[in-house]
Amino acid sequence: MKKILLFSKDSLYRENMKVYGYLFGAESLEEGEKTIAVVSGMRGNEYTQVYEASQLVRRLRLLEAQGCVREGKTILVIPAVNPYSINSEKRFWPSDNTDINRMFPGYDLGETTQRVAASLFEVLDGFKYGIHLTSHYISGKFVPHVSIQNTGRDYTESAKAFGLAYIRYRRPSHYDTTTLNYNWQIWNTRAYSLYGGDDKQVDRDVSDRVVNAILNFMNTNGIVEFDHHRGYISSVITDEDIIVIKSAEAGFFDCYVRVGEFVRKGKKIAGILDTGSGELVADITAPEDGIIFFIQSNPLAFANSQLMMMIR
Amino acid sequence: MIETVVSLNFPVEEKLCIRKQRILPAGYTEKNDLSGLKRFSVVTGTHGDELEGQYVCYEVSRILQENTDKLNGIVDIYPALNPLGIDSIERGIPGFDLDMNRIFPGSRNGSMAEHAAACILEDLTGSDMVIDIHASNLYLTEIPQARISEVFAEELIPYAKQLNIDFIWVHSASTVLESTLAHSLNQRNTPTLVVEMGIGLRLTQAYTKQLTAGIFSLMKYMGIWEGESIAPRKPLISDDNDDVEFLNAPVSGVFIQHMEHNSFVRQGEVIGEIVDPLRGESLCAVTSKCSGVIFTLRDFPMVDEGSLVGRILREEAIEPDVLEIYRSRGARRVSSLDLARYRGGEEA
Numbered sequence: 133m134k135k136i137l138l139f140s141k142d143s144l145y146r147e148n149m150k151v152y153g154y155l156f157g158a159e160s161l162e163e164g165e166k167t168i169a170v171v172s173g174m175r176g177n178e179y180t181q182v183y184e185a186s187q188l189v190r191r192l193r194l195l196e197a198q199g200c201v202r203e204g205k206t207i208l209v210i211p212a213v214n215p216y217s218i219n220s221e222k223r224f225w226p227s228d229n230t231d232i233n234r235m236f237p238g239y240d241l242g243e244t245t246q247r248v249a250a251s252l253f254e255v256l257d258g259f260k261y262g263i264h265l266t267s268h269y270i271s272g273k274f275v276p277h278v279s280i281q282n283t284g285r286d287y288t289e290s291a292k293a294f295g296l297a298y299i300r301y302r303r304p305s306h307y308d309t310t311t312l313n314y315n316w317q318i319w320n321t322r323a324y325s326l327y328g329g330d331d332k333q334v335d336r337d338v339s340d341r342v343v344n345a346i347l348n349f350m351n352t353n354g355i356v357e358f359d360h361h362r363g364y365i366s367s368v369i370t371d372e373d374i375i376v377i378k379s380a381e382a383g384f385f386d387c388y389v390r391v392g393e394f395v396r397k398g399k400k401i402a403g404i405l406d407t408g409s410g411e412l413v414a415d416i417t418a419p420e421d422g423i424i425f426f427i428q429s430n431p432l433a434f435a436n437s438q439l440m441m442m443i444r
Numbered sequence: 445m446i447e448t449v450v451s452l453n454f455p456v457e458e459k460l461c462i463r464k465q466r467i468l469p470a471g472y473t474e475k476n477d478l479s480g481l482k483r484f485s486v487v488t489g490t491h492g493d494e495l496e497g498q499y500v501c502y503e504v505s506r507i508l509q510e511n512t513d514k515l516n517g518i519v520d521i522y523p524a525l526n527p528l529g530i531d532s533i534e535r536g537i538p539g540f541d542l543d544m545n546r547i548f549p550g551s552r553n554g555s556m557a558e559h560a561a562a563c564i565l566e567d568l569t570g571s572d573m574v575i576d577i578h579a580s581n582l583y584l585t586e587i588p589q590a591r592i593s594e595v596f597a598e599e600l601i602p603y604a605k606q607l608n609i610d611f612i613w614v615h616s617a618s619t620v621l622e623s624t625l626a627h628s629l630n631q632r633n634t635p636t637l638v639v640e641m642g643i644g645l646r647l648t649q650a651y652t653k654q655l656t657a658g659i660f661s662l663m664k665y666m667g668i669w670e671g672e673s674i675a676p677r678k679p680l681i682s683d684d685n686d687d688v689e690f691l692n693a694p695v696s697g698v699f700i701q702h703m704e705h706n707s708f709v710r711q712g713e714v715i716g717e718i719v720d721p722l723r724g725e726s727l728c729a730v731t732s733k734c735s736g737v738i739f740t741l742r743d744f745p746m747v748d749e750g751s752l753v754g755r756i757l758r759e760e761a762i763e764p765d766v767l768e769i770y771r772s773r774g775a776r777r778v779s780s781l782d783l784a785r786y787r788g789g790e791e792a
Contacts, residue, residue: 141748141749142695142696142749143696143748144696144697144698144720144722144746145722223541227746227748228581228583228751229535229536231541234620241690241692241750242690242692242750243692243750243751243752244748244749244750244751246750247749247750269540269541269542270541270555305623306546306619306620306621306622306623307542307546307547307620307623309619309620310620376553376554378553381453382452382453382454382455383455384455407455407456407457408456408457430539432455433455434452434453434454434455434555434556435452435453435454435556436452436552436556436559437555437556437559438554438555
């Protein structure tokens with residue numbers, strides 16, 4: 133393992149922001165095939181994701197010491213792309229609140245986060261596989277899954293190597309066209325976004341599953357070699373398979389189920405409580421048979437807002 | 445007449461309400477058949493930190509209500525598309541990650557913000573003209589300008605010329621900008637002009653009055669207003685990306701303006717400098733790489749490496765008569781510092 137400084141950014145009053153990568157199977161990025169890059173910590177509150185990347189570094193270091201990284205393969209793990217936001221406990225860039233993951237492919241003569249994105253993208257360019265450990269724009273917990281934006285390159289089959297239960301193949305919105313996943317694909321990297329635990333805290337159970345999934349993927353693709361469990365036979369789900377659960381009423385969100393749970397049509401899955409009287413003002417029932425896929429972490433329910441997602 | 449466009453419950457004893465003021469010609473009420481009347485809409489407050497449009501909405505509403513006898517159409521005024529952001533001095537919607545002007549056309553199945561966006565779009569669609577007023581951000585001051593996607597330029601430029609603004613900037617199409625309110629409306633055959641002017645969290649009265657006069661001029665051009673109006677000023681127009689020079693901070697520090705906004709600057713002249721107050725050092729001068737008009741200038745002093753400091757419209761892109769006006773004003777400097785040491789930009 134080699135810890136390398138990938139790029140840095142200077143500041144007037146703070147220490148320079150240094151972005152490090154952990155390299156396995158090579159001494160430098162210029163050496164050998166650029167096989168797989170794992171990127172995390174692009175937002176300052178993606179603690180689970182940073183934890184996952186750091187645990188992946190730990191596991192890979194042990195595997196490398198045992199000679200399990202295959203010759204000629206290069207693995208790069210970047211646990212924290214955005215240390216400035218993490219250290220100031222801001223989700224987005226501290227001084228202008230912009231999101232690095234809306235700045236790709238970046239612009240090296242542009243604004244600050246465009247430059248950070250450009251520096252990162254220069255490092256990531258040319259990798260065969262790319263994994264982004266990321267979080268949803270609504271804070272909450274997902275069933276751990278792989279997400280691939282549909283840019284016309286259908287490689288969902290290859291995502292089965294993660295051994296996670298679901299592969300979400302989704303249509304990108306306009307604002308997704310500036311994300312890392314989308315641009316990686318345009319530049320011919322097979323990009324996978326991994327979603328799992330809630331942000332703002334470390335979910336160790338989910339993290340273990342995500343780290344194992346990444347190692348499964350590396351193993352199946354001949355990047356590392358060790359005995360491992362294969363995981364799930366994954367199902368591919370599209371936008372049509374997802375049901376968004378909302379409430380017409382606002383109040384406290386009292387959820388009765390957990391992510392991954394199978395529910396029958398008509399089952400009460402949550403209630404909305406009046407914030408003054410404490411009375412139940414609305415029942416939320418499952419509109420169809422399915423799996424609870426996502427539950428928001430906010431204890432408040434806003435009217436007509438997405439609270440949960442189900443898979444049909 | 446105040447109408448509610450969106451009403452959604454908050455958890456604690458409050459609703460998110462997005463409202464508009466509808467002003468009708470004298471003698472009309474909602475009970476009349478309004479289908480033959482043109483509709484003119486003014487919207488602002490998508491970004492909670494952009495307040496210049498507040499004064500414009502107030503002035504347009506006040507003048508119209510005092511002169512409904514001179515009005516021939518419906519005028520809808522939406523002063524706060526993002527009331528929560530305005531209240532909490534936040535650009536976006538508190539608790540929601542995405543920029544409100546990147547979620548259109550919205551979705552009735554989406555989050556509260558996306559649901560609101562869908563309702564707003566539905567309400568505005570069908571207007572004969574929508575003016576969407578923005579006010580830059582906290583960092584940069586802009587001259588009054590219309591920003592138009594090249595896709596809709598041919599149709600919109602004649603209207604924009606009536607708005608009494610200083611600049612019409614036709615920009616190339618961009619996928620990410622297809623999620624703006626203006627794009628969604630233009631795509632639905634509802635002509636929409638985006639106006640940018642001034643700076644975030646402030647009212648620049650000269651600009652707000654200038655645009656207010658322009659709105660009446662445009663309404664007159666469209667046959668909606670019969671009262672007094674001015675002859676609109678002739679704007680700078682750019683439809684080529686190469687017309688605009690971007691100035692980004694080469695280092696982090698404190699940016700000090702040396703040149704006034706909306707000045708004519710010559711190639712090599714110093715627009716400002718970036719300093720380090722801890723060490724008492726001037727880190728670099730920011731010099732202009734071309735001659736032209738500074739139409740964007742940084743007002744917020746802290747800069748990171750890469751922060752946008754200014755934008756200059758090159759003199760080659762300016763029509764001779766307009767260029768002459770700017771040249772005759774000359775470069776307006778804001779300080780009496782010794783600029784000699786930066787002559788020619790040799791220290792940049």
